[in-house]
Amino acid sequence: MAKKNLDLAPSGKKQKFGFGQALLGFILLLYTLFCFIPVLLVVVAAFTDEMAINKNGFSLIPEKWSMVGMNAVLRYGKQLAVSYGVTIGITVAGVFIGLFCMSMFAYAISRRDFQLRKFLNVFLIIPMLFSGGQLSSYIIFTSFYGLKDTYWILILPLCVNTMNVIILRTYIANSIPEELMEAAKIDGAGEYRTFFQITLPLLKPSLAAVGFMMATAYWNDWQNALLYITSDNKKPLQLLLVNIQKSIEFLLNNNNVPATVKAAMGGSIPQYSSTMATVLVVVGPIVIVYPFFQKYFVKGLTVGSVKG
Amino acid sequence: MNKAQYFFKNTWKHRAHVVMALPVFIILLLFNYVPMAGLVMAFKRYDYTLGIWGSPFNGIENFKFLIASKDIFINMTKNTVLYYLVFTILGTVLNVALAIAIDQFLIKQAAKVMQTLMIIPVFISYAAVQFIVFAFISTDTGIINNLFGTHFRFYSTASYWPVILTVVKIWNSVGYGSVLYMSVLAGIDQELYEAAEIDGANKWQQIFHITIPSLVPMITVMLLLSVGNIMRSDTGLFYQVTRNNGQLYSTTQVIDSYVLNAIFKNSNFGFVAATTLFQSIVGLLLMLLANGVVRKIEPNDALF
Numbered sequence: 001m002a003k004k005n006l007d008l009a010p011s012g013k014k015q016k017f018g019f020g021q022a023l024l025g026f027i028l029l030l031y032t033l034f035c036f037i038p039v040l041l042v043v044v045a046a047f048t049d050e051m052a053i054n055k056n057g058f059s060l061i062p063e064k065w066s067m068v069g070m071n072a073v074l075r076y077g078k079q080l081a082v083s084y085g086v087t088i089g090i091t092v093a094g095v096f097i098g099l100f101c102m103s104m105f106a107y108a109i110s111r112r113d114f115q116l117r118k119f120l121n122v123f124l125i126i127p128m129l130f131s132g133g134q135l136s137s138y139i140i141f142t143s144f145y146g147l148k149d150t151y152w153i154l155i156l157p158l159c160v161n162t163m164n165v166i167i168l169r170t171y172i173a174n175s176i177p178e179e180l181m182e183a184a185k186i187d188g189a190g191e192y193r194t195f196f197q198i199t200l201p202l203l204k205p206s207l208a209a210v211g212f213m214m215a216t217a218y219w220n221d222w223q224n225a226l227l228y229i230t231s232d233n234k235k236p237l238q239l240l241l242v243n244i245q246k247s248i249e250f251l252l253n254n255n256n257v258p259a260t261v262k263a264a265m266g267g268s269i270p271q272y273s274s275t276m277a278t279v280l281v282v283v284g285p286i287v288i289v290y291p292f293f294q295k296y297f298v299k300g301l302t303v304g305s306v307k308g
Numbered sequence: 309m310n311k312a313q314y315f316f317k318n319t320w321k322h323r324a325h326v327v328m329a330l331p332v333f334i335i336l337l338l339f340n341y342v343p344m345a346g347l348v349m350a351f352k353r354y355d356y357t358l359g360i361w362g363s364p365f366n367g368i369e370n371f372k373f374l375i376a377s378k379d380i381f382i383n384m385t386k387n388t389v390l391y392y393l394v395f396t397i398l399g400t401v402l403n404v405a406l407a408i409a410i411d412q413f414l415i416k417q418a419a420k421v422m423q424t425l426m427i428i429p430v431f432i433s434y435a436a437v438q439f440i441v442f443a444f445i446s447t448d449t450g451i452i453n454n455l456f457g458t459h460f461r462f463y464s465t466a467s468y469w470p471v472i473l474t475v476v477k478i479w480n481s482v483g484y485g486s487v488l489y490m491s492v493l494a495g496i497d498q499e500l501y502e503a504a505e506i507d508g509a510n511k512w513q514q515i516f517h518i519t520i521p522s523l524v525p526m527i528t529v530m531l532l533l534s535v536g537n538i539m540r541s542d543t544g545l546f547y548q549v550t551r552n553n554g555q556l557y558s559t560t561q562v563i564d565s566y567v568l569n570a571i572f573k574n575s576n577f578g579f580v581a582a583t584t585l586f587q588s589i590v591g592l593l594l595m596l597l598a599n600g601v602v603r604k605i606e607p608n609d610a611l612f
Contacts, residue, residue: 017414020511024413031406032422035483038440039428041451045443057449105332108325115318120329125612127336129536130592132343133584134567135577139360140346145338160335163533191324220433223543227571241435245551272449279436286431291424298491 042283045276046070053272069273073281079232079240080281087236090154091218095211098159102210103203106168107195128162138227153228154236158217164210167301171206172199209300212293219286237282244275350585354577370582380566381583385539388562391546392538394470395477400527402482407489408519412511426483434544441476441549466559469550473560476549477542492526493519528602528609536595539587540564563587 037060045058049066056063073080109117109124132140137157147153176199184194200207222238229235235243319326346360353366374381406426413419432440444451445462453460462468496518504514541562550560552569563583570580603610 021414024409025415025418028409028413028419028422032425035429035479036425038444038479039432041443042436042440053449057446057454058443058451059454101331101335104328108322108329111322111325113318114322114325115315116322116326116329120333123333123336127340128533129595130344130588131340132346133588134564135571135580135584136346136349136360137339137343138571139349140343141339143356143359144342156335157339160332160339165332191328195328216431220431220435222433222435222548223568227568238433238435241433241439242548245435245438245548249551272443275439276443279439283432283436287428290428290431294424294427297487298494301488301491 039287042276042279045273046280047277048273050271050273058272066273069271069275069277072271072274073277076240076278079235082233083235083237083240086151086154086234087219087238090151090236091215093151094155094159094218095214097155098161098164098214099207099211102160102165103168103200103207104195106165106172107199110169110172124162124165142228148228149230149234150228151234154218154221154224154234157224158214158221161214164214167210168203168206171203171300175206176202205296205300207300208293208296212290212296213301216286241278241282244278248275344588347581347585347588349577350581352578352581354581366578370578373579374582374586377579380561383558384561384563384566387559388539388541388564391470391473391541391562392534394474395481396531396534398474398478399481399485400531402478403485404489404520404523404527406482407486407493407523408515410486411490411493411519412515423483423486427487428483429480430484432480434542434548437476437480437544438548438551441472445472463551463553464555466556469556469559473545473549477545480545488530489523489526492523496522525609528606529611532595532598532602532609532611535598536591538594539591543568 041058041060044060044062045053046069047065047067048059048062048069049064050068052059052063052066105120105124108114109120111117141153141157142148147156180198180202181194184198189197220238221236222242225236225239226242229239349360349363350370351365351367352360352363353369354360355363358364410419410423429437442450445453445460447453447459447461447463450462452458460468462472500518501514504518509517541564543562543564546560546562546565547568550556552565553560567580567584570576599611
């Protein structure tokens with residue numbers, strides 16, 4: 001009887017919006033501001049007049065707006081365009097290669113009857129437990145594989161990730177009925193066709209969520225770029241940010257840089273507003289694209305058991 | 309038919325699956341397994357011209373060196389472990405609290421918008437974050453010093469940094485961290501809450517007796533996955549946000565940022581290799597230990 005009443009009035013609507021809810025909303029709002037104000041500051045500072053920052057410091061309500069910082073970024077011109085190209089290229093290639101390989105692997109190790117899957121499972125988990133570390137990777141990738149200053153070194157080390165394979169495998173196990181694949185096989189579809197025409201389309205929510213997380217990892221990767229990339233035409237965006245910081249440090253720490261050199265470099269000394277404008281240009285795309293993928297996050301990112 | 313025959317027959321039958329598994333197998337082998345073998349250099353005197361495999365063995369010389377320069381080693385290990393503990397404990401509590409708070413808030417549209425804004429920081433690389441942090445804490449132009457009329461010299465005072473780094477880490481990760489827990493909350497049967505309400509349970513009782521218990525498996529999995537990383541850190545946080553400033557090393561140098569510096573300076577490879585081996589083995593042992601404990605208590609929540 002009680003159950004029936006509840007069906008008529010779902011619990012969500014029955015609760016009234018009291019003091020508790022108001023307090024909860026206020027706390028959530030405060031935390032949202034804590035998260036968002038620094039992001040907002042980047043946008044504001046990028047369009048703030050340099051003199052205003054020097055005089056009053058950074059501020060959310062600047063004394064004077066200006067396009068100078070943004071123009072300075074556009075003056076990088078060619079290097080910025082090249083770096084954008086590199087970052088977009090490795091992101092697209094990495095996500096595509098990674099999703100393709102990982103979803104095939106996840107599919108293969110979800111076949112219950114496949115004897116080799118136990119071994120493959122263990123093989124997949126071990127890198128999560130034990131790793132060779134940065135130094136040994138660095139030496140092997142550079143002197144053994146000869147991958148220094150290549151696009152491959154930016155793509156391959158990040159493209160397979162144990163956690164992502166587990167997420168994909170969980171999705172296959174939970175949301176793609178085994179009967180569908182068996183039915184396809186009875187209808188005469190081969191293994192590859194079953195995977196590409198039945199499983200892969202159904203895997204879309206998970207591919208979207210994992211793919212977006214991978215894209216972020218590629219877009220934001222500064223460490224591999226800093227370790228391995230030396231030539232200007234292969235520099236991704238994040239390395240531009242790191243280089244700005246390096247040149248600021250160089251000017252601050254070197255008192256013996258002659259005044260004439262400093263004057264000559266005047267035009268290229270990174271200033272507060274132009275630095276923030278660079279940050280905005282580098283970070284902007286991923287932040288703008290992300291809301292379109294957010295709906296897949298809760299649905300596509302479920303982590304199941306590691307055991308398989 | 310014996311076992312081996314059956315195995316080969318089964319593998320032949322699944323040859324398509326073997327082919328499908330091959331690309332990931334090769335990538336893991338080249339980029340994860342071969343570097344593991346490279347750890348052997350912890351027992352070698354590394355010579356650039358001879359490479360990892362050709363360099364001569366020197367027994368435990370590197371570890372003796374490590375013990376001899378124990379001040380650096382102890383400092384960075386202490387920092388690594390303490391930051392791990394603070395980030396993991398505080399992070400988990402806040403992730404869960406935020407997930408429950410968003411889930412409980414009745415105005416769903418507002419909750420959605422706020423959640424979207426909270427997740428944004430995770431998409432900003434630390435190479436970019438360091439400029440944002442600078443805008444807040446620089447001595448002359450920083451918002452904090454301007455707002456309070458103070459003159460803190462954050463970039464030359466090591467003692468402030470545990471707080472600064474913790475705030476930055478929380479800002480960066482909690483919004484996104486709560487998403488995983490929200491996916492569990494979305495799966496809780498609403499009838500449980502309805503039944504509890506009929507039995508007279510208030511909101512807090514519902515949270516403590518229904519919501520939190522249903523999150524425990526996910527919390528356990530996430531904690532287990534992180535235990536293996538106790539000796540590792542978010543390198544960007546410690547290398548970029550601190551601007552790799554030597555004055556701050558006493559509170560900000562972690563093993564990973566030390567290793568990165570050593571690679572750039574091309575120095576101390578023996579010491580670094582010994583440290584890395586120690587780092588990897590401690591991580592492995594703690595993970596196995598934690599997993600063993602969990603398997604004793606609640607077998608279903610164990611990782612393997």
